[in-house]
Structures are given as C-alpha cells and as structure tokens.
Amino acid sequence: MKKSMEIPDCQYPSGPVLVQPSGPTPKHRLYLSNLDDQKFLRFSIKYLYVFREAVPIDRLRSALSDILVHYFPLAGRLTRVVSGGGSEEGLESEEKLEVDCNGEGAIMAEGFVDISANEFCSRPPNRSWRKLLYRVPDASTFLGVPPLVIQVTHLTCGGMILCTAINHCLCDGIGTSQFLHAWAQATANPLSDPQVMPFHDRTMLKPRKPPQNNFPHPEYGVDLIGNNSSSSLSLNQFLLSQPLTPISLTFSSSHILHLKKQCTPSIKCTSFEILAVHVWRAWAKSLELPSTLQIKLLFSANVREKIKPNLPQGFYGNGFVLGCAETPVNQLLASNPYYGIRLIQLAKQSLHDGYVRSVIDLLEEKGSIPDMSASLVISAWSRLGLEELDFGSGKPLHMGPLTSEIYCVFAPVVGDLGAINVVISVPEGVAERFKHYCIKGFEEREEKSEIEGVNNGERYCEIVF
Template identity: 35%
Template sequence: MEAICENGGLIPVSKSEPILVQPETSLNTNQGFYFLSNLDQNIAVIIQTVYCFKPDENKSSDNVGDVIKRALAKILVHFYPLTGNLRVSSDGKLIVECTNRGVPFVEAEADCNMDVLGDITVPDPGMLGKLVYTVPGANHILEMPLLTAQVTRFKCGGFVLGMTINHCMTDGISAMEFVHSWAETARSKTLTLPPFIDRTILRSREPPSIKYPHKEFQEITDTSNMSTLYQEDQLMYNSFQFNQEKIARLKKTAMEDGIIKNCTTFTVLTALVWRARTKALKMKPNQQSKLLFAVDGRSKFNPPLPKGYFGNGIVLTCCICNASELIEKPLSFAVEHVQNAIKMVTEGFIRSAIDYFEVTRARPSLTATLLVTSWTRLDFDTTDFGWGEAVQSGCVNLPEKEVALLLCNGRDRKITTLLLGLPITAMKTFQELMQV
C-alpha cells in the first residue's frame, strides 16, 4: 500500500557506512539478559523521529557528527541496554541480551539547504525517511537494533538528528529523558536525571491476580469490512491544528447538555477524533468501535515509580461502544467514556494488566480500533546538543495505521496538533468533520 503525503518530497542525501558506537566504559554496564516488564511487551514497534537544528552564526557544524557520536558513547554507559539485542526468552517474552554490541551511527550530507524540509508536522516517510538509519534487510523486530542514530548536515550549516528506537525500550517520557540526557552530555553537563533502569519493580505478582476486566485485549469482528478499505485505498496522512479558541468551543459543546461538568483538552479531542474516525470509516451501526489510549502510570503507584524510570510506565485503557451510539449521541457521551476510562487507571488496574499478560500472553486487538497517543507533555524541541534548541521535531511515520498522535506546536505550546493516517476516501470525510 502506497503512502502519500501532502508535503511529500525527496532530498539528495549521501550517507557514510554505519559504525557501532559502544559505551565509553563498561564499568556500569552489565552482561547477560535485561528484564523487560509486561508493560514493555505489547508495543515492540520502531519509532522514528527527527530533530532539526538551524545554522548557528557563531559556531560551525562541521564537527557536529563527532560531538554527538562521542556524547552517545558516554550516555550509553548509563543506558547500556540500548546497545543490546532483542530476544525471545524461554517463557515466550521479549528480553534484551546485553552484548554491548553498540548502536549503529551514520553521518550524512544533504545536497541542499534545510529549508527544503518545510514544516515536518505531517509524517512523510519518503522525505524524512532519508534522515534516519534503518538496517538494510532487517524485516523482523528481532533483527532490528534497539536504537540507531543519524546526523545529516545540510549545505546551510543546519543539521538533523534522526533517531530510531524500539518502543519496548522507552515510552514517550523516557525517550524524551534519554534524548535530553544525550544532549546534556554533548554540552559537557552533568546529567540532570540519571536513569533508573531496574524494570523488575514491575514484575507480575506471584500468583497473578486479575481483578479488572481488560477490554483492551477484546477481539472485535470487522462487520464493516474496513480491512478491505485499508487494503484497496491509499493511506493519506494529515494534520489538524486546534488553537485555544477552537478547543474552548469544543469544550463548551461537550458540556452544554450538562452530562459532564468539565473536560480537558485531551479528553475532548480524543472523543472528537474517535467519533469522527468512526463516521469517516463508515462503520455499520452495530459495529463495535474501540478506543485505546495510553495513561502514564508513574504517579499511580504508591510509592510512585522512581524519577527517571527507564521503560514503559504507561498502560492502555479502553472504551468500547456501538458505532451508532457513538455517532448519534452528543459529544458528551464520548467524552464521558474517555473520562471513565482514565479514572479506571489505578495501581490495582495496572498490576492487574501486568498479571493479565503474564497469564494470557494476549496483545491488544486493533480491529475497528483507534489508538490515541499524546506527546503534548513532551518537550523534544528544547533539546540542545550545543547548537541551540531544535527548531522543530517530528515523526517519520506513525507506527500503525490505527494510531493518532496529539502533540503541541510552537514555543508557547498553545496549539495542539492531531496527526493521523486514513484511507484517502475516508480522509475527505474526516477533514470535513474537523471543521469545528
């Protein structure tokens, strides 16, 4: 299936052969196997991101590759599991073999100025894919490195850091903390937040205790034949911006019937997108429509997870209802569902989800499902490797066709952007429904 993008394009890039960057010292690194919790198991997908840095009039970027590479060797002493290989353990779960093999690192030159990238808000695999390194011939997750890095210098003196990382190693918060620590190291600063890498604090209980229904794993029948639509139609990515005025109108609409008394930007936008996507995909009235979204569980534990927890501290929570209910009832109906799903996430629920996977090895079904993930609290643009903060950052693509991403734009962070991909015919309807 071909993916098309509104701002698509190609840039001429020549790449060096990758070198393997190993931890500068093995004093703090361990050999053997590194435990991944059950919260890490269900999201072993590759996330590709790029960070753009404009030219600095007072500082040449000629040596930027060396600076970032040396900093990577230093920071990997603290984040050493990223240098290992993903394996399947004897009990059928993902685990990291800590070999200190190293992280593939590539330096590249682009035969153009960085402004040809334009606004990289919308995922563009064709163009942005040239700015990240993927191992040729690696088609299975076990064949792919846990982390790769590429630094691409442009003729204007600007540069782009492209990073691929396996989601089983980090959620958004720990990925941001890793990148910030890497940047601090490049500036010869002491780490503000050293990582806490022991994930065994999220082991399943003995014996497992499943005390909550876990509808996030529920299989749904595709009675609307949406799989055929995705196979036959082109996938189109698009972005939609919501300023404070538009969000205020949405909140007012959601609360006008008195069903809910308040709502956040996340709950109202997630509810809006869930309804609009269900309608755009022409789900039949009796089709069950599922919404999955991640809730940060760090503060839900008593005591909370340690500061700098390196791993997935998020858990998926779920809403399910018939498409007819979702579309025909007011926006407050969907918002209330989202709010109730958030309230459900307690330490008990998270421990139950961990135990549920231990017993069933089930993975969340994505049939007739929208999976919303929010990066609105992540400050990737404040990353500074010594040439100033990133002027913009973005995703090369979205990891699954069911994923929608929320993030904040601009230095004042007053605009929330929605990114998602849909079959092109469904995208036309979705665009109309976003005119709110």
C-alpha cells in the same frame, strides 16, 4: 507547477559507526516486564527533529558514548529469554524477550540531503521522510535491529535533521524523552551529569503468583460488550484494503478552547480529552461505520504514580497501560462531545494499581494483544517536553513522528505550548471526509491554508487553520 513533496535522496559520505559506551558498563541480562515486551510494542519509536544550526557530528557521537554509560541497555541487543535451569543446553523462549547488556553499541549514520530546513518544513509528512533514517542491512527480523539507531542529516542551509529510532520494548514516550534530554545535555555541557539518573530495574512489574486477572480488559478484547466480530472484521479489512494517506492538522489553543465550549453541559477536561473525542468522532464519521458497531478509543496512560509503590524517579521503561473508551457508533455521533469526554475520564479512573496488576497478569497468562479491529489508537507526545530538546545550537524548528501509519499521534508544536499537531494516516478514499469533519465549524472563525501533493500515486495533506 507544484513542487514535488518528495525529498531528495540522502547521500552518505561514509558508512555508519557503532557508538559504544565510553566507560565500563554492567554485563548482564536485563529483565523486561510484561508491559515492556508486549508484541504490539515490538517496533521502534521514530522521532524526527529539524534544527536551524547543525551540531558537529563528533560532539554528538562523543556525548552519546558518554551517556550510554548510564543508559547501557540501549547499547545492548534484544534477545529471547534462555530457560533451562542453568543447563548448557538451555532453550530459547519464543515469546519472552530480555536485553543482553553487552555494550555492542548504537548505530549512528551521517548523511547529506539537498534541501534547506525551511524547504523541508514547508512540505507535509510523506513516506519519502523514511530516507532520513538509516536502514540496518540484513536486519530481517525485529531482533536484528539494535535498540538505538540514529541518523544525522546535514542540510544545505547549515542545519540538520536528527532522526532517532528507539526500541519501544526498552522505553516508553516518557523514557525516550528522558534519554534524549540526557544526550542533549551531555552534548551541550560535556562535563555535566544527567539531571535524572536512569532507573533500569523492571522487576517491580513482575506478575503475581499465581496470576490474578480480576478485571475486564476491553482494550485486549477481553469481556467485550456485545458481539460485533463480523462487522469489526469487515472494518479491519477495509482499513487494510486501501493505501493510507498521512494527514497533519494543527489545532491552536484557541481551536481547542472552541471545542471545549461545544460541550453541554460544561465539563472540566484536558486538551487531550476534548481533542481525542473530536478526532474519534471525525474518524468514525469519515469511515461511515455501521451505527450499532461497538468502537473503541485506545490511548496510552502513564501509570508511574498509579502503581503501589510508585515507580522510582528515572524509570524509563514502559510505565503505561492502554485506557479504553468504547461505545456504539450511533451514540458517539448523536451525542454531544460531553459524552465522549466522560467515557475517556471513566476509563482513566479505572486505571488504579489493581487494574494495572491485572493487565500484567493477563499478559502473563495469555500474551494478549490490543483489540485493533474497530479501534482508533492515540499516542500523546504533546506533554513530554520532546520539543524542548537543545544540543547546544537552539531548540528545533520542528518535532514530530517520522511516520504515522500505526497510531494517531498528538505531537507538540514548537513555540506554541497550547497547540497540538494531530498526525494520522487514513485510507485515501476517506481522507477528504476526515479533513472535512475535523475542520467543520472552524471555517467561519479563521482562514485555513491547505497544502496538497501527489507522490507515487499517494496523496499527502497538511492543514493549518
């Protein structure tokens, strides 16, 4: 009989604590740029780490308290912008957010779960992992959740699982990695200062006056090519109509090299570009989309060095915009991967300073949200150094997302710099087709192992081949 994929419930020996900065911090309102407070970023980035050996909770708390002196906005609270020209009866904006840097503190919870690190790592991602992140009671709104929530869960083997939820309005992937490494360094070496000091100010990303929307922005559904609104709506309804199945697929460096060799003519490309095209094609095939439907691949692109002047070292806010490759389904599927790679590369080339400024101005005028109606969204975590985190007891056995229901995540593989773990959720009715198209062409080259489980009517799959 197969073991259940669901992990046991967490036991909490005591309630969570508020970890406040260990020293005085500025008390003011921090401006959030239009790239920061986009509506589609109003959630927390949730990371999950598994460590062979636990770090004493007191050391983690003390180091966090020290590092929050430097990253004091993470100890504050998100709030709506108050406007009113200095009047005591100022009005709250329904749209714009800022951070009240009040030093209230981050939440840290401590738990225990009856499972070992090896047992946990042998199970594929599933929704029971949510038990490993403390749920803030009475937080009925996005603003009710502190910017930083942490749970340390002790395992039967003496290891620990560390889950962090960092508000995306304050940090992007580069920023979260910078903060986590600073915390890890402070834990392992309490007397050391952060290797990179955080840069808090985001005013260099303010919109122009007047705003200048100088470019088409297909990532936000502005100036779309063609008219596929009804088909896109049908696809969106289909994607929302079925339970989602989380799938994890690990591509080794040899797999990625094999994919690159399929390009005709040969093209110089990154691992992200070839794997993104491969997953995009498998996604479109598995959904059996209408051949003329215009579909999009949206991906986060770092613009710290695209902006003029460049964003300062240590900037940990949102310094990315969405790149957008788009094409009719039939052209993507009928063409060699070379075609999709060129679409991604051309999209990257368009992300210059003027384009980024146009995005900021567009958000100022319209508060647009990304066009998700017929889009696959990929967030790349595989080159951020997230898997190198060391709190003094060694690097993690596993690093990845806590959940993958919103985006496809390209996560790092611990111990294999060239490998990428693709974590994605698809409607359960297409899961088998999606897996088939992802691994098609590899079966004769290597053996593959497949783990499947059933939990509360949902199927969870992990493939390593």
